[in-house]
Amino acid sequence: MPSHHVHESEIGDVRLRCPKDGTLMEKSRVASGGVTVDRCAKCGAVWLDKHELERILAAGAADKVDLGPFGKDKPNGPIAPLQCPRDRSIMTEVADARQMHVLVMVCSECGGKLLDAGELIDLANFTVGERIRAVLKM
């Protein structure tokens, strides 16, 4: 592999490591949202920079980003503090404002979010459901 010096201007294109298992994440471009997300091929976690979650949900592209849960079941219980793959800040677990059972790891430093496999689809489905309910005024 040729050595490659990373310049400041290229930081946005640097491959990130999955905060959960250290695997190099793969870039995935979402055409409809104009967003490039990072996804871990090992655990399926998706890293979204600030505002990318909103853009993906607005574009209805969650199922193109989120490959769904990997393996049989996802680990429950407390997990070790995870570091932001961009700035190494300790991320905090925050319940989604609209869907309290979805816990998203958020970096307060850069506003990035780490979603477990399946969580993005979960959030998107809720959003669609909410829209329908709003229309029906249930």
Ligand SMILES: [Zn+2]
């Ligand atoms: Zn991973």
Ligand SMILES: [Zn+2]
């Ligand atoms: Zn960060």
